[in-house]
Amino acid sequence: MVGRLVFVHPTSGELFYLRMLLCHQKGCTSFKDLRIVAGIVYPTFRVACNALQLIGDDVEWLTCFTEAAMWATASQLRSLFCHLLIFCKVSNPLSAKSAVPSKSMSDFGLPVPSLDVTGVLRNRLLLEEMSYDKEQLRQQHNNLIRKLNHHQRLVYNNVVSSIDNNRHVLIFVYGHGGTGKTFLWTTILSHLRSIGNIALAVVASGIASLLLPPGTTAHSIKILIDLKNKKSCDIKKVPSLAIFYNKQHSYYGTKHQ
């Protein structure tokens, strides 16, 4: 029987290697026969092609990867690996990855960070909120709290007691310009952060965010200022923002300007 094999693009994966085997293996009567080389049944057409030395053996890529492993950081190695996969037509990606002996911190007798810690390190929002100088904040708080006037003190006590008693509350503070609202927020924020809690200062505008230590705009963390029926905040389940909101002991304060 005389037949013609249609062209198969190299990016077609196993189909490409099947076509290659059909051009080289003789007397085969099944797909399995095509995968047999020197009596060994190979699991895929590509591996069978490799055994027949029909395709490159990736040595140049393995050498490149092994050399880079001597000096490159983990992040650079990951970039290189992706670059090789995408642009260099590596025939066996897994062997390239396993060619580099990977070491973990425990191999050097170092404590392995918990998943919780590595999660926090990847979360910029959380990292910022947890890296305050607590001692400095404690001193600032001690200095500010002494100056609070009667009304400020009332609000301050209310906020702190609701946190101490784990009560979820919404507190609205009204006052004309210059009556000490920002002063009050700063006192509350310094207290919460000095005891290791996360307190998010949210404002309506970018200019107002400069008044609070460090404040952020509501829209940048997807909080709606204009609350109406059936409106919802678009916070995805996995990203850092969701992890941030899930973190226990988080408090949000907003300032409208």
Ligand SMILES: Nc1ncnc2c1ncn2[C@@H]1O[C@H](COP(=O)(O)OP(=O)(O)OP(=O)(O)O)[C@@H](O)[C@H]1O
């Ligand atoms: N209890 C206080 N002791 C000393 N100074 C205070 C006190 N409360 C407020 N101030 C000072 O008064 C000034 C105005 O206060 P603040 O900026 O907190 O007002 P505000 O209500 O936030 O104003 P606005 O609404 O215009 O932003 C600031 O210089 C602040 O340091």
